[in-house]
Every structure is written in structure tokens, then in C-alpha cells.
Amino acid sequence: MPDGLRLQTIDLYVHPGTATGINQLGTWLETSNNRCVAKIIGMHSNLHDHSWNPPGYHHLHKSDNSLVSLCRKNVYRLISEKDNPTFLSRRGSKTTIDLTWANFLVSRRVASTSTSSDNHRSDHQKLITHITTHPPKPTFHTVAPKAADIDQACLQKTVQAKLTQLSPHLPIAEVEQELTSSIFNAWQDQGKKVRVNHAKVKKWWDQKTLNPLIKIHNQC
Structure with missing residues (x-):
């Protein structure tokens, strides 16, 4: 990458009904895992877990707990989509068994992830990860x-200054809205600016949708 950060990719296949692939991954992480190198693990896991099962699919595997614990212990987190199935079984069940994990250095640079059906007629969907080349x-x-x-x-001084700027000809509803916003903004201005740690941001939190709702709720 332009800033000198190295990126490594690992391809892992977990054979159905065995823990061979997980054990191999564990051995590699214990002996060769360098956290100063950005790493992505592309995984055909053949495992079901509530952490990534699509809605309505409740089957679980015993080996999934060891996989999740292993990845979290070594500071890897799941970055691929959880709600989109990646495999259609012969019985017609839509499952998620193809996963993408990333360590902290990569997770900071993930711009987006998606699941594509443009898969050259494979029975597995294609996982796409867009990574920025510069730190965010x-x-x-x-x-x-x-x-x-x-x-x-x-606070009173700020709100009073806002009141003097309001036209006496404004409708009551608009005056109420302007006054509420000025009080809220004056309160926020006295707050402390805190840097966001994206590694701790909850994946399910859709900022574009939920943040405006929270702002409206706080104003009310």
C-alpha cells in the first residue's frame, strides 16, 4: 500500500464434519501471526453459527464456537455480510458458510463489503471487500x-442570541422548531469531542438511518 502497510490474504477451507481447518488456522495464528501486518482470511467454513446465520436459519455446529473464539482471541473480526446467504444447499436451504475475517489493521480500512451472485455459475456466492489504500x-x-x-x-446567552434573530412573523411551529434546535445545539456545543473507535462500532448500527432518529428523539 502507498503508506507501506503490507497486506496478506489467507484462504482457508474447513472440511465438513471436521475441525482440521480450524486446528491448522489455530497453529498458524499461534506461530506466525504478526499483528503489524494487515491480514484477511477468506474462509469456506462449512459451519453454521448465530453470529452469521441468515434470518430464519437456526442450525448450529459445535465447531463454530472454537472458530469464533480463535478469531476473537487473535483480534480478528467478521467483516463479510451476515444477512446475505452465500450457499444454496441441495435441500433448498439458504445458508451462510463463506466468511471473510480481518484483523484490526484491515478492519480500519474496509470501505464496504457485499455479496455478489456474479459467481461464474458456482453454487457459492462471491464475497467482495473494498479496502481503501490510505488510513481513514x-x-x-x-x-x-x-x-x-x-x-x-x-447556554442562556446562546439561546437569547438566537431568539433575537428570529422574525416575529414566523409561524409558531417554526419558532418552536428553531428554539428547540438552538437549545439542543447549545447543549451539544458544551460537550466533549471524542474520537470514534471504528473497531468497537456495532456492526448492526446503520448510522445513516438511526443517527437522525436518535437526534430527533433527543430533541424531543
Whole structure:
């Protein structure tokens, strides 16, 4: 990569009904795992687990716990999509047995992941991972102050300044909205900016959808 970071990929096949592939992965991680190197593990796992099963599919394998524990112990996390099946069995069951894991260095640079049916007529779907070549810019979120920590004089001054800018001809509903927003923003401005640790962000949290809802909820 342009910044000198090395990227390694590992292809793993877990034979159905055995733990051979998992044991081999464990041996490699114990003897050769260098956390200073970005690594991706592409895995034909043949395992079912609630961590990646598609909705409505509840079958589990005993070996899945050892795989999950092994990957988490070595700071790998699942980056492939969990809700999209990757394999259609002969019985017609849609399952997810093809997985992509990444260590911390790679997970910071994953731009997107997807599952494609453009698979050259294979019975397995293709997993696509887009990785940025440059480190992401840091992002921050605001931790709002508690009520006891608010500088009330500063808050009142900010809100009063906003009130003087409002036109007396505005509808009541619009005045109410502007006033509520000014109070909320003045409260947020007194908060602390905290850098977001993307490695700890919950995967199911869709920021584009849920963050605006949380903001509206807080304003109310």
C-alpha cells in the first residue's frame, strides 16, 4: 500500500464434519501471526453459527464456537455480510458458510463489503471487500454534558442570541422548531469531542438511518 502497510490474504477451507481447518488456522495464528501486518482470511467454513446465520436459519455446529473464539482471541473480526446467504444447499436451504475475517489493521480500512451472485455459475456466492489504500481520517462524536455540568449562563446567552434573530412573523411551529434546535445545539456545543473507535462500532448500527432518529428523539 502507498503508506507501506503490507497486506496478506489467507484462504482457508474447513472440511465438513471436521475441525482440521480450524486446528491448522489455530497453529498458524499461534506461530506466525504478526499483528503489524494487515491480514484477511477468506474462509469456506462449512459451519453454521448465530453470529452469521441468515434470518430464519437456526442450525448450529459445535465447531463454530472454537472458530469464533480463535478469531476473537487473535483480534480478528467478521467483516463479510451476515444477512446475505452465500450457499444454496441441495435441500433448498439458504445458508451462510463463506466468511471473510480481518484483523484490526484491515478492519480500519474496509470501505464496504457485499455479496455478489456474479459467481461464474458456482453454487457459492462471491464475497467482495473494498479496502481503501490510505488510513481513514479520524472521526469524532460529541459526548453531551450532564445537566449538572452545563454552563447555564453560557447556554442562556446562546439561546437569547438566537431568539433575537428570529422574525416575529414566523409561524409558531417554526419558532418552536428553531428554539428547540438552538437549545439542543447549545447543549451539544458544551460537550466533549471524542474520537470514534471504528473497531468497537456495532456492526448492526446503520448510522445513516438511526443517527437522525436518535437526534430527533433527543430533541424531543
